Amino acid sequence: MQKNQILKEERRKTVAELLELLLVAQRMGHRLADETHGESYDLVRDLNELLHQTREKIEQIQEASKKIT
Numbered sequence: 001m002q003k004n005q006i007l008k009e010e011r012r013k014t015v016a017e018l019l020e021l022l023l024v025a026q027r028m029g030h031r032l033a034d035e036t037h038g039e040s041y042d043l044v045r046d047l048n049e050l051l052h053q054t055r056e057k058i059e060q061i062q063e064a065s066k067k068i069t
Helices: 002-035 039-067
Strands: none
């Protein structure tokens, strides 16, 4: 039983770290958008949209993991 609790805590920690990493990637993506012009801008905008969708999914996973006892 204690092993199961340790695994849950590790999972929560991993999700939190992943979210933190993604927030850094999003900030970098926004900075890249500010620095990008021309044809590449559409690619950067698409990247930022994917990063946003990914962050939302990680936040959903984080909320779900909080409900696991």
